[in-house]
Amino acid sequence: MVDKPLTSRGAATRDRIIEVATREFAEHGIAGARIERIVAAARTNKAQLYGYFGSKEGLFDAIFSASLDRIVDAVPISADLADWAVRLYDDYLERPDLVRLATWSRLERRPTGPLLADAEARNDHKLRAIAEAQEAGEVRPGDPFDLMTLVIAMSMAWSPVSNVYAASADEPGEDHDRRRALLRDAVRRAVLIEPS
Known part of the structure; x- marks a missing residue:
């Protein structure tokens, strides 16, 4: 995952990816989730997704970690x-x-x-x-x-x-x-x- 600061537009894209990918992984699992569906629904591209998260597993880990953080806060x-x-x-x-x-x-x-x-x-x-x-x-x-x-x-x-x-x-x-x-x-x- 890239550690450089995101622009507001980049942060919005990253947030859209996380939102869409959360639904995708929750519904289909890690193996069944499709990057193509995620980038299409998030209105982005694979290069951007991989730039933010490194891999499909990295994306899943980021989503799962954020979900655990959310429940601790909520x-x-x-x-x-x-x-x-x-x-x-x-x-x-x-x-x-x-x-x-x-x-x-x-x-x-x-x-x-x-x-x-x-x-x-x-x-x-x-x-x-x-x-x-x-x-x-x-x-x-x-x-x-x-x-x-x-x-x-x-x-x-x-x-x-x-x-x-x-x-x-x-x-x-x-x-x-x-x-x-x-x-x-x-x-x-x-x-x-x-x-x-």
């Missing part, structure tokens, strides 16, 4: 992990692209560890928040990473790629509020320490 962790789980669930329904991109990455790249090389740095503040809540007696003892992973997995129970049932933000159905309450209660019982 759904910051709190000591109330039950509330965090519900906010994650809501965001997954509103913007299912992150879950789909993560699923494609797992399916096509088959990573055995974290999805991104900088996952440890990305999760550091979350793990610190959980450790601080543990020290305050609000969250059960245990490995903060394992607790974070459990909460994230529970928040995806009805996500767009659930193995059981996928809800939609467009039509969350009458069960939406009931599911939110169930998720909040289940996470609370699994990881939080109720005050005496």
Whole structure:
């Protein structure tokens, strides 16, 4: 990827590429995504795309990284992990692209560890928040990473790629509020320490 500053026109083109490519990768995966469709919809050319991202994989990595950053900003962790789980669930329904991109990455790249090389740095503040809540007696003892992973997995129970049932933000159905309450209660019982 080129590190030189972008003009406003260049930044707009790069943003269009990211927007279009996010949809393309979320729908078709890494192998199924087509650069030709991306550049046509983004009204640019292959040379420009490769100049910004280096390769198709570089483009996917940039999109996936930006999606993870967005969810951290949109759904910051709190000591109330039950509330965090519900906010994650809501965001997954509103913007299912992150879950789909993560699923494609797992399916096509088959990573055995974290999805991104900088996952440890990305999760550091979350793990610190959980450790601080543990020290305050609000969250059960245990490995903060394992607790974070459990909460994230529970928040995806009805996500767009659930193995059981996928809800939609467009039509969350009458069960939406009931599911939110169930998720909040289940996470609370699994990881939080109720005050005496």
